Amino acid sequence: MNDFRHTHGAMKRAEKDPEGVVRGGIGGVKARWYVAGVLAISGVALWASPGRAQMQRSVFETLPVPGQSSFPNGRWQNVWYYRVGFDYLYRSFENYARVPEQSDNPDNVAYVILAPTAPNSAAVITPFWDFPIGAGSYQVRNGQMVWTDNCSHAHFGYSAFRGVAVYNGVSWSSTYYLIASEGRIGRRYGWVNGKYQPVRSESNPQAPCHVTSDPDTTGALGQYIWKNSVTTLNPATFPKVQNGASIFDVQTVTVAMQGATHGFGGCGYFQCFPKVSVGAYRTK
Amino acid sequence: MKSVRGSWKGSLFGVASGLLTGLPCLACSQRETPSVSKATTSASAIASARRPAPPGPETVSFHSMPVGSWSEYETRAAGMSLRQVVALVERAKDGSSFIETSVRDGAGSRSRPVVTRDVFGPTGRAGDAPLARAVQVEGHDPMNYPLTEGQPAGEQGLNAFGPQTFAGSERISVPAGTFDARKYVVRSADGAASTLWLDQNVFPTGIVKLLSVSASGDPAESSVMELVQKGDGAVPKIVKPLLTWNPDAHRRQMMSGLIGPEPLE
Numbered sequence: 001m002n003d004f005r006h007t008h009g010a011m012k013r014a015e016k017d018p019e020g021v022v023r024g025g026i027g028g029v030k031a032r033w034y035v036a037g038v039l040a041i042s043g044v045a046l047w048a049s050p051g052r053a054q055m056q057r058s059v060f061e062t063l064p065v066p067g068q069s070s071f072p073n074g075r076w077q078n079v080w081y082y083r084v085g086f087d088y089l090y091r092s093f094e095n096y097a098r099v100p101e102q103s104d105n106p107d108n109v110a111y112v113i114l115a116p117t118a119p120n121s122a123a124v125i126t127p128f129w130d131f132p133i134g135a136g137s138y139q140v141r142n143g144q145m146v147w148t149d150n151c152s153h154a155h156f157g158y159s160a161f162r163g164v165a166v167y168n169g170v171s172w173s174s175t176y177y178l179i180a181s182e183g184r185i186g187r188r189y190g191w192v193n194g195k196y197q198p199v200r201s202e203s204n205p206q207a208p209c210h211v212t213s214d215p216d217t218t219g220a221l222g223q224y225i226w227k228n229s230v231t232t233l234n235p236a237t238f239p240k241v242q243n244g245a246s247i248f249d250v251q252t253v254t255v256a257m258q259g260a261t262h263g264f265g266g267c268g269y270f271q272c273f274p275k276v277s278v279g280a281y282r283t284k
Numbered sequence: 285m286k287s288v289r290g291s292w293k294g295s296l297f298g299v300a301s302g303l304l305t306g307l308p309c310l311a312c313s314q315r316e317t318p319s320v321s322k323a324t325t326s327a328s329a330i331a332s333a334r335r336p337a338p339p340g341p342e343t344v345s346f347h348s349m350p351v352g353s354w355s356e357y358e359t360r361a362a363g364m365s366l367r368q369v370v371a372l373v374e375r376a377k378d379g380s381s382f383i384e385t386s387v388r389d390g391a392g393s394r395s396r397p398v399v400t401r402d403v404f405g406p407t408g409r410a411g412d413a414p415l416a417r418a419v420q421v422e423g424h425d426p427m428n429y430p431l432t433e434g435q436p437a438g439e440q441g442l443n444a445f446g447p448q449t450f451a452g453s454e455r456i457s458v459p460a461g462t463f464d465a466r467k468y469v470v471r472s473a474d475g476a477a478s479t480l481w482l483d484q485n486v487f488p489t490g491i492v493k494l495l496s497v498s499a500s501g502d503p504a505e506s507s508v509m510e511l512v513q514k515g516d517g518a519v520p521k522i523v524k525p526l527l528t529w530n531p532d533a534h535r536r537q538m539m540s541g542l543i544g545p546e547p548l549e
Contacts, residue, residue, distance in 0.1 A: 169489030
């Protein structure tokens with residue numbers, strides 16, 4: 001970690017915690033990734049006592065949770081990751097009622113910060129849904145939070161930034177450089193009319209269904225395509241600090257994320273808040 | 285940190301000072317121990333200011349330069365392109381110089397423009413450690429900025445190019461034009477090299493071009509900083525009182541509103 005100074009407090013905690021070491025990897029490649037955080041958007045948990053939402057942890061806080069996800073092909077089975085108790089910081093039902101997607105509200109965005117343990121390391125960032133929504137989700141109706149299940153599909157967006165230090169002849173400045181972003185996620189599947197299929201109706205509020213990782217590319221609403229959203233940062237593209245006279249230094253990779261679900265009629269606003277996870281790890 | 289309100293006074297002072305002292309003067313390039321200005325805000329800054337300065341490049345004291353002078357650079361590395369404008373925006377009555385650097389991404393990227401302010405004593409020049417720093421993300425209030433924030437361990441900056449690294453004069457062309465520059469080369473044991481082209485008539489840092497090439501020679505591992513244009517008339521962008529440094533808030537400011545590449549449905 002000595003090569004990277006822009007380590008967030010969460011990352012520092014991860015260093016101290018042996019569970020912060022990712023012990024698995026994709027394709028059998030031994031991964032020794034330090035994962036500074038993995039997002040979990042958990043409106044359900046928060047809104048079980050909504051008045052206490054503001055007492056939740058900062059979005060930068062992380063908790064190490066050894067996870068076993070249902071990511072396609074079980075690729076993540078051995079990966080330990082972090083899950084963040086995401087604090088929407090919605091101070092009231094009124095504020096909670098209509099949360100614009102892609103909101104500028106930083107409280108609606110969670111961050112994962114990766115601090116590679118060595119120069120020239122690669123990073124892989126993969127958001128995924130690894131849970132069933134279950135019997136429903138909280139939603140706002142007429143200004144009241146109600147337990148319902150008419151959110152038909154989910155959205156997820158992230159932007160990955162390189163944390164860059166750049167020299168200007170006077171001093172070093174830190175900035176962030178956008179390297180990847182993704183803004184789509186999958187549809188909900190469920191048992192409808194005795195058949196397991198994409199949920200295309202909001203008329204079945206208690207249907208047990210979940211967001212699947214299966215691609216859904218057909219139908220009138222087939223534009224909601226699941227994408228793995230894997231971003232790999234090529235190690236060769238990380239310039240090294242050298243000679244004591246460098247210009248550029250890539251120090252961190254930060255992923256800003258936002259995600260939730262809504263019904264067909266709620267476009268543009270998040271209404272349901274199930275969990276979303278994102279994995280970020282190092283490949284070597 | 286001093287307020288820069290009334291900065292026009294400093295600007296006038298700076299212009300007058302520049303006219304009186306002449307620009308540039310080689311005598312000004314002699315290394316002097318930076319004094320501690322009232323802008324100094326921390327013990328670490330004071331300690332930094334009192335450290336013996338290592339042999340550095342032949343840069344010119346900021347005090348001898350006209351306030352408002354600026355240079356714009358393009359820095360390219362790892363497929364990224366950043367634009368930086370380095371400007372001498374104010375000179376305080378005690379002779380302190382305020383250098384602001386505005387950083388913004390090149391095409392294809394969207395992080396927020398950010399301004400960094402470095403404060404130097406009356407004898408300060410490029411290569412010296414600043415006495416105090418501030419940072420401001422577009423649309424947000426400025427904060428104090430730790431002196432070492434962003435600086436990789438062991439980096440010497442321009443001080444790596446001491447007089448012993450002088451490799452002769454060379455005419456060099458960059459987007460801003462052609463310059464008769466002094467060339468300095470630093471090589472490491474593994475074959476990596478950094479080259480600096482310096483012209484003391486380029487304010488405020490003198491840098492015309494700075495090239496860093498890895499030992500492998502792989503362009504993907506190399507980086508370059510080139511002068512794109514220069515001018516005068518720069519004014520301070522950081523004018524509000526400084527907040528306490530908050531790295532989390534800073535990070536949020538830099539990345540807010542940038543989730544996803546397109547509107548979600």
